[in-house]
Amino acid sequence: MDNEAPHINVTQLSVAYGDQWVLKDVSMTVPGGQVLAVIGPSGCGKSTLLRVFNRLVDRVAGVHIKGQVRVGDFEVIGDHVDLVELRQKVGMVFQHPNPFPFSVFDNVAYGPRLQGIKNSTRLRILVENSLKQASLWDEVRGKLRRPASSLSGGQQQRLCIARALAVSPQVLLMDEPTSALDPLSTAKIEELVLTLKGQYTVILVTHNLQQAARVSDFTAFFREGHLVELGPTKEVFTTPRQLATEEFLTGRYE
Amino acid sequence: MTVHQKNLRTERVQHALFLAAAALLIALGFAFWGTLGWGALRFFLRHGLNRTILGLRYHPIRGQFGLLPFIIGSLAVTLIATVLAYPLALSVAITATMVLPRRWLSGIRQAVASLAAIPSVIFGWWGLAMVVPLVRNLGGGTGFSVAAAGMVLAAMIVPTLSLLAIHAAMRVPERWVEGSLALGATPDQTLGRVVLRSIRAPLVEAGIVAVGRALGETMAVQMVIGGQTFMPRSVFAPGSTLTSEILNDIGLLPPGALGHHVLDVMALLLLLAMYGLVLLVERIGGREVG
Amino acid sequence: MFFLLWWMAIWVSHKGISERSVHIAISGSSALLPVIKEELPAWEIRHPEVRVSVTGGGSWAGLAAVSQRRADIGMSDIVPSETMARGMLGYPLGRLPVLFIGNQCTGVNKVSQPQLQQLLAGDIGNWRQVGGGDTSVIVVSRPLSSGARFMIERQILKGRSVSPRAIIQLSNGALYKTVRGTPGALGYVEWRPDLKGVVVMAVGSSRFDRTRGNLWPYYTEPTLYVRRDAPAIVKQLAADLSHSPAKAKFGIYPAQP
Numbered sequence: 001m002d003n004e005a006p007h008i009n010v011t012q013l014s015v016a017y018g019d020q021w022v023l024k025d026v027s028m029t030v031p032g033g034q035v036l037a038v039i040g041p042s043g044c045g046k047s048t049l050l051r052v053f054n055r056l057v058d059r060v061a062g063v064h065i066k067g068q069v070r071v072g073d074f075e076v077i078g079d080h081v082d083l084v085e086l087r088q089k090v091g092m093v094f095q096h097p098n099p100f101p102f103s104v105f106d107n108v109a110y111g112p113r114l115q116g117i118k119n120s121t122r123l124r125i126l127v128e129n130s131l132k133q134a135s136l137w138d139e140v141r142g143k144l145r146r147p148a149s150s151l152s153g154g155q156q157q158r159l160c161i162a163r164a165l166a167v168s169p170q171v172l173l174m175d176e177p178t179s180a181l182d183p184l185s186t187a188k189i190e191e192l193v194l195t196l197k198g199q200y201t202v203i204l205v206t207h208n209l210q211q212a213a214r215v216s217d218f219t220a221f222f223r224e225g226h227l228v229e230l231g232p233t234k235e236v237f238t239t240p241r242q243l244a245t246e247e248f249l250t251g252r253y254e
Numbered sequence: 255m256t257v258h259q260k261n262l263r264t265e266r267v268q269h270a271l272f273l274a275a276a277a278l279l280i281a282l283g284f285a286f287w288g289t290l291g292w293g294a295l296r297f298f299l300r301h302g303l304n305r306t307i308l309g310l311r312y313h314p315i316r317g318q319f320g321l322l323p324f325i326i327g328s329l330a331v332t333l334i335a336t337v338l339a340y341p342l343a344l345s346v347a348i349t350a351t352m353v354l355p356r357r358w359l360s361g362i363r364q365a366v367a368s369l370a371a372i373p374s375v376i377f378g379w380w381g382l383a384m385v386v387p388l389v390r391n392l393g394g395g396t397g398f399s400v401a402a403a404g405m406v407l408a409a410m411i412v413p414t415l416s417l418l419a420i421h422a423a424m425r426v427p428e429r430w431v432e433g434s435l436a437l438g439a440t441p442d443q444t445l446g447r448v449v450l451r452s453i454r455a456p457l458v459e460a461g462i463v464a465v466g467r468a469l470g471e472t473m474a475v476q477m478v479i480g481g482q483t484f485m486p487r488s489v490f491a492p493g494s495t496l497t498s499e500i501l502n503d504i505g506l507l508p509p510g511a512l513g514h515h516v517l518d519v520m521a522l523l524l525l526l527a528m529y530g531l532v533l534l535v536e537r538i539g540g541r542e543v544g
Numbered sequence: 545m546f547f548l549l550w551w552m553a554i555w556v557s558h559k560g561i562s563e564r565s566v567h568i569a570i571s572g573s574s575a576l577l578p579v580i581k582e583e584l585p586a587w588e589i590r591h592p593e594v595r596v597s598v599t600g601g602g603s604w605a606g607l608a609a610v611s612q613r614r615a616d617i618g619m620s621d622i623v624p625s626e627t628m629a630r631g632m633l634g635y636p637l638g639r640l641p642v643l644f645i646g647n648q649c650t651g652v653n654k655v656s657q658p659q660l661q662q663l664l665a666g667d668i669g670n671w672r673q674v675g676g677g678d679t680s681v682i683v684v685s686r687p688l689s690s691g692a693r694f695m696i697e698r699q700i701l702k703g704r705s706v707s708p709r710a711i712i713q714l715s716n717g718a719l720y721k722t723v724r725g726t727p728g729a730l731g732y733v734e735w736r737p738d739l740k741g742v743v744v745m746a747v748g749s750s751r752f753d754r755t756r757g758n759l760w761p762y763y764t765e766p767t768l769y770v771r772r773d774a775p776a777i778v779k780q781l782a783a784d785l786s787h788s789p790a791k792a793k794f795g796i797y798p799a800q801p
Contacts (some may be wrong), residue, residue: 054436061355087438094436098429101452110447111437160433167437315688382721396682396726398711481687481712492711502712505602505689510612 005033005201006072006170008053013067013077015048017060022048024225026067030218035193035202037216037233039209041248044222046205050173052076053203054090055083071171088115091164092173096180097156099148099163104140107148107159111167126166134162135192154185161192172196174204178211190215209249213237221245290525293518306519312483314503314513321496321520323485327400328469328495328524330486331479334404335468339412340461346412347419352445363420370413378477381406386478393490398480401489403498406474411464418460422453458538466531470524472497496520566594568778572606572619573691575640575716575734576766580619582790587781594777602689610769616778617785621691621764632769633779635786638796639763641735642692643752645720645742649727651676654746661700663730666707671728684722684731685710691764692716692734699762734764735795758797766796 008030015023023045030036038046051057052069053076069076071090088111099107108127117123127144131137136158140151148159157177164172174193178186186208193215196202206212212219213233220230221244229236229245240246298306301319309320350362385405390397426449434444450457480492481502494502500520507514570580580598588596601609606618611628621640624632644660646652650671655663662668663681671679685706686693697705711726713719716734723731724741733739735757744752752760768782 056432056436059432059435084438084440087436092436094429094433096429098427098433100430100433100448110434110439114437114439114443114447163433163437378718379721382718382725387725390726396711396729398722398726476712476714477718482709484708492709501714502687503689504605506604506687507689508601508605508608510608511604 004072004170005199006074007032008171008201008203009068009070011068013052013065013069015045015052015057015066016064018062022225023052026227028220028227028230030201030203032201033198034217035197035204035215037212037219038203038205038222039207039212039219039248040222040228045225046222047175049222050092050175050203050205053171053173054087054092055081056092058083088167089169090171090173091167091169093157093160093164093175093177095176097153097160099151099156099159102148103145104148104151104159105144108162108166110163115167130162130166133165133196134158135188135195136162152185154181154188157181157185157189158192161189169200171201171203174202176205176207179207186211221248223248287525290518290522293515294522297515297519306516307523310485312499314507314516317513319513319516321516321523323483324494324496324499324520325523326485327479327493328497330400330489330493331403331407331475331495332465332468334401334489335407335411336461336465338405338408339415339464342408343412343415343419343464344457346416347423348445348449350416350420351423352441352449359420363417366413366416366420370417374410374471374474375477377406377410378474380409381474381478389490393488395490396480396492398478398492399490400479400486400493403475403479403495404489406478407468407471410471410474411467414467415460415464418463419457422456422460423449425456426452455538459535462531462535462538466528469527469531470497472501476501496524566775566777568594568596568617568781569615570596570598570617570619571601571609571615573603573621573766574600575621575691576619576637576768578794579637579788579790579796580785582793583785583788587784591777594781596781603691603694604689607769610771613771616770616774617782618769619766620769621766622694623765624769631772633772633774633782635768635770635782636799637766637768637786637788637791638798639758640766640796641752641757641760642695642732642762642764643735643739643760644730644732644745644747644762645723645739646745647723647727647729648741648743649677650679650730650743652745653743657700657748660745660747661702661704664696664706665701665704666709679728682726682729683707683710684719684726684729685712686716686719687712687714691766692732695762695764696732737795757795758799765799
């Protein structure tokens with residue numbers, strides 16, 4: 001596997017929906033193979049940021065993007081970006097588990113099949129490896145033909161992670177992946193994120209500050225479209241440099 | 255009397271009314287099946303299956319009651335209509351829900367729904383003016399044909415089918431589409447592998463509803479099919495369907511006339527076909543998505 | 545709630561009936577519907593105690609309905625069988641000419657009666673055989689229930705059937721439009737003043753002249769039939785309708801020149 005987890009460089013990124021700017025002049029670097037937690041009050045632009053990285057933001061009518069984003073050497077912003085290649089590099093896990101209404105197997109095999117892999121042995125190995133990576137294999141082995149909807153919410157979310165991993169991405173975007181889950185399932189996903197560290201660059205948007213503290217190496221705090229502060233998680237949580245960050249972390253904000 | 259008691263009483267009255275209505279409907283249904291079934295049964299006993307359902311010659315005044323040409327006609331017309339209408343309706347639905355801006359959707363739905371309300375005789379006149387000459391140029395002959403009837407019917411069922419397909423497509427959650435795109439699928443791949451695949455059951459259901467509509471349509475078919483009582487030699491030849499022949503002969507064979515029961519048999523065949531379609535819809539509708 | 549309204553509607557309509565004590569049902573040939581509908585409103589004003597309902601269904605159905613007492617007046621342009629006619633009184637309206645019309649590209653505007661017979665029966669397959677262009681003959685006919693067809697099979701085909709390969713159209717209007725739009729088509733229509741874009745065939749020495757339409761030898765005799773034992777008011781209505789001045793407007797000529 002040529003899974004050299006890449007750096008992500010963001011330079012003067014601004015994003016507007018119509019004439020409303022939701023991200024304003026954001027510049028930052030995420031070191032490869034690390035987990036970056038993105039925190040901030042609702043509407044601060046963190047979900048938008050995530051959707052810029054895989055250009056899912058394009059689906060919003062009237063969106064404008066200025067600035068530069070690079071995943072490794074890959075130029076993300078521009079009119080002629082190969083979105084298929086980008087999205088194979090940059091996988092995503094959504095806020096609500098969104099398995100397709102197919103079997104467990106077909107969900108995980110969806111991405112590889114898109115890439116033209118038809119060989120059933122190869123598919124089976126890929127699916128098994130991805131499910132193992134997502135710590136779901138032990139729970140679903142022998143039930144691969146069951147509909148994905150028969151799994152519990154937490155299992156479904158791990159299935160979605162397995163589905164994303166099956167495409168062999170280098171970056172994993174996670175948009176509040178545990179906000180719809182119970183504490184036990186949340187803990188499992190957090191454990192999972194820790195095991196993915198190193199192999200993937202992970203950007204985790206979360207509302208759960210403890211979660212950010214537990215799993216991330218770096219934390220970025222956003223407010224009203226501005227990047228207020230980015231630093232090693234320990235520093236941001238113990239000695240924030242900005243007053244706004246401190247207010248947010250201590251609950252005096254929002 | 256308290257408001258509560260009043261409400262209770264109103265509820266009881268309403269309940270009784272609904273019960274009466276349901277009973278009436280069921281009784282009517284039984285009466286309908288019974289009348290048709292009784293007439294048809296006596297007819298079968300008298301003439302035998304070979305000279306009715308499997309018979310080829312039809313001339314009710316001369317006592318010939320072969321219905322096979324009409325059965326084949328109904329099947330052929332319905333098949334042509336469905337095969338022509340289905341892809342068209344599917345593209346309408348996909349364009350409306352996936353391609354065009356979301357804010358146009360309700361306008362499109364209203365437009366399509368109003369098309370579905372056009373009375374069938376209008377489609378008949380349109381078929382006479384446009385479709386029959388077209389078929390005449392395509393396939394030779396008079397233009398009055400099984401093919402023309404199929405095409406007119408296709409035009410008739412496209413709005414209904416589109417509407418059902420739009421409703422089905424709207425049931426596909428945005429998060430499946432996003433999930434697919436995020437895995438590197440192109441919009442086309444997303445359409446084929448997620449959207450259409452996930453609504454296969456409602457789409458089949460919509461198809462069956464459309465088949466039912468095509469099978470039961472009468473006036474528009476009668477005006478363009480030619481009304482011949484032979485087995486059609488090709489799709490470009492004239493023929494008849496069960497419905498169009500009922501329409502042709504109902505004036506000749508009023509209730510009580512000799513041979514009227516052949517119409518009962520034809521109606522019963524249609525009723526049975528419809529019943530079969532309903533069962534099919536229920537089986538597919540009951541199946542879980544996935 | 546809905547059913548409550550429904551019952552109220554029925555109740556009100558029943559009340560309406562009891563005030564107007566007599567109900568007369570007319571049923572049968574749709575060829576006569578326009579005349580009846582034109583005349584009826586004035587008649588109902590003159591007879592406020594009578595309520596009249598009119599339905600189509602065809603000549604045969606009209607005759608059957610009267611003899612089976614399901615209707616009071618039957619509209620028919622078919623002469624009832626003798627057994628059936630015995631219990632009935634007929635109120636003829638006059639003559640409704642039946643014209644033979646051809647598509648404009650047949651190249652023929654005149655046929656002899658034997659030729660017409662062979663054309664309608666399907667024996668002559670090409671207009672060349674009767675002096676026209678090289679075009680296939682396409683017979684367009686009304687269904688077996690039609691009074692015009694009944695007359696033609698008796699009078700011109702002498703008991704034979706119209707060609708089994710004929711295109712069947714249910715209504716006079718659809719038949720007319722079919723002949724107008726189909727190259728080589730030959731059909732027959734009940735006379736209507738707005739015939740355009742088709743060739744009205746002369747048959748033998750007869751040529752249709754709308755100012756003397758009652759000289760044309762091919763016609764049906766639309767008639768209102770009532771049972772002999774019907775109440776006087778029913779006979780009165782049939783008689784009044786049969787003398788309606790609206791007849792001329794719909795192409796019905798008096799029987800005597």
